[in-house]
Amino acid sequence: MKVGIVGLGLIGGSLGLDLRSQGHTVLGVSRKARTCELAIARGAVDEADSDLALMADVDAIFVCTPIVHILTTVQQLIPHISLDTVVTDVGSVKASIVKDLSPIWKNFVGGHPMAGTAESGIEAALHGLFAGNPYVLTPTDVTPKSAVERIETLLRPLQVKLFHCQPEEHDRAVAWISHLPVMTSASLISACLSESDQAVLNLAKMLASSGFRDTSRVGGGNPELGVMMARFNKSEVLRSLSVYRDRLDQITQLIEQEKWEELQAELEKTQAARSDFL
Amino acid sequence: MKVGIVGLGLIGGSLGLDLRSQGHTVLGVSRKARTCELAIARGAVDEADSDLALMADVDAIFVCTPIVHILTTVQQLIPHISLDTVVTDVGSVKASIVKDLSPIWKNFVGGHPMAGTAESGIEAALHGLFAGNPYVLTPTDVTPKSAVERIETLLRPLQVKLFHCQPEEHDRAVAWISHLPVMTSASLISACLSESDQAVLNLAKMLASSGFRDTSRVGGGNPELGVMMARFNKSEVLRSLSVYRDRLDQITQLIEQEKWEELQAELEKTQAARSDFL
Known part of the structure; x- marks a missing residue:
């Protein structure tokens, strides 16, 4: 052709x-x-x-x-x-x-x-x-x-x-596995940067290794691409961020309330589920 | 010896x-x-x-x-x-x-x-x-x-x-670059799992690739280790989660309000900063 x-x-x-x-x-x-x-x-x-x-x-x-x-x-x-x-x-x-x-x-x-x-x-x-x-x-x-x-x-x-x-199914699915991760990962870098104790921030930078490298990768990626995701898939990205915030709050509450068995169960669930995505 | x-x-x-x-x-x-x-x-x-x-x-x-x-x-x-x-x-x-x-x-x-x-x-x-x-x-x-x-x-x-x-400096630094990423990454997997449209969830699982793999890795890791981090570094993990949530909310608001230039600036900041950690 x-x-x-x-x-x-x-x-x-x-x-x-x-x-x-x-x-x-x-x-x-x-x-x-x-x-x-x-x-x-x-x-x-x-x-x-x-x-x-x-x-x-x-x-x-x-x-x-x-x-x-x-x-x-x-x-x-x-x-x-x-x-x-x-x-x-x-x-x-x-x-x-x-x-x-x-x-x-x-x-x-x-x-x-x-x-x-x-x-x-x-x-x-x-x-x-x-x-x-x-x-x-x-x-x-x-x-x-x-x-x-x-x-x-x-x-x-x-x-x-x-x-x-369907186009809408595509946009919802990629919000979960591609666009939401950019926003959560960028938030991680941004949160670390807000540490006001310079000695701790420098130490964090020295100690960061594979866990931080992987979790922060897409949040440190092409800014134009991140803006395009948010701009052209706005409603699905916002929907996924809202659900994400609920899950983050739930994990935070388990820690605040020292519900270690429930936190263990939650982390076992995420550990088991991850392989379905990969 | x-x-x-x-x-x-x-x-x-x-x-x-x-x-x-x-x-x-x-x-x-x-x-x-x-x-x-x-x-x-x-x-x-x-x-x-x-x-x-x-x-x-x-x-x-x-x-x-x-x-x-x-x-x-x-x-x-x-x-x-x-x-x-x-x-x-x-x-x-x-x-x-x-x-x-x-x-x-x-x-x-x-x-x-x-x-x-x-x-x-x-x-x-x-x-x-x-x-x-x-x-x-x-x-x-x-x-x-x-x-x-x-x-x-x-x-x-x-x-x-x-x-x-100092022990306290260590705990604050590792909260940022090791313990917080576990919680944000687990929240990502947990959020994806809450998708109630089974066709979309299946599609998300099929389409997930390196971005999701990296961002979800530590949230899919050893549950006992995650609980130990939260339990023995509770105050620093909660502090980092609180700051993280503020940054997430800020990014969410930029998207809600369609402040694309500010979102671009934020993502440029995280892109530039990431290399300092690696």
Whole structure:
């Protein structure tokens, strides 16, 4: 197939590398000429340009821009592409995007590859980034089956784990396992920083090891991404934060009231449950 | 030197392996005959017995029992050992232990090796477990310098990073970077489990990846250890939880009020600060 990628960052670039290695022709669009050059040099695309007219006769387009630009990107694409072109995105929230795009492009399929690294940009693009990882598609009742099939035909050879769900189910699920952890983890770092005894704070910094490293990792991640999660999945993130606060208060009360057996039972429950998620 | 180890689990066994490889004679005590046999077979001790009388003429004793048994272990040791014997412990809280033991044993030095694995027991003991990791000693104004020096002479060749601080400073610092993360991480797992939509919960379990894995790790750890942290470092754990809840509420309010620039600034702060801890 002839595949278009708009937005040549970590995800777009990695998709390009994988799709080209499957024999597809990949055309890329980035606003920056330098990114276009790098994407060609790295082998992530066959051709690249800053002009969306390059997408004129592709079979499918992956919109890999930041979430905030997805809607306008598709609006700008529409004059250039044929009605048969399937458009998909890679945004980490789905309900608001699907709600905006379904009415304006019939062959739109919401998508979210659950893959990434701590790096970003075309320089960070990797072969095989998606292999073995979940890739969620969120077709609705009105999404043409043929559109979903075209995207799946492209993705299956990348050895992704394909999932289908409603956009709202996706957003609630990722609030739990991706967006809420960013907020709880950032709160942990923020709480530590509020220690006013400088000697204790310095000691804490010296003693922090794997437990703190792991628990604080996503709270020390890309700030823009954290804001996007909160902004575009606001209601689900707030819902998960509210439930989280209740659980935190419950554990706090068990400690205040020295209910050690109940705390033990709670920690046994979380220990046993964690493996179901991994 | 002749070194005693009471409690032959992961920490006691690993200390034995390292101290023997430095040429010291290591005598171990465990309540269980089977553990004594395993410790000898693994080379963690030269001799082992269930009788504390084995500690009669050692130069230093590492009490490596669970926190809850440290005080009674030392009380039971006293009739068997000479006044010159230096006693240290490896408990992960220090103020309550030092407060209990300083009055009953002059040559006591509180200690806390910041090392571990997900495993426990003598089977999990490892050569080099402590190398490169912090090892905190908490001598007080009345601790004899010679006692501290004897423990340090044993530990330095293990290539630990030695720190000295007050017991209370230790407990506040580890509340931040070790005990609080257990409670916030357990709350995360507990919150996810409260999702009543089974389809969403199943999807969350399928989609959870490295972010959730890292953030939930210590909350899915040893329940007994979590309870011990809360029980023996109660006031500092509650203090840290209270501050944490304030920070969580602040982030929640930024999202509720759609103050995206302030949320961005907060996440930039946590991103920048995290590297100071690692």
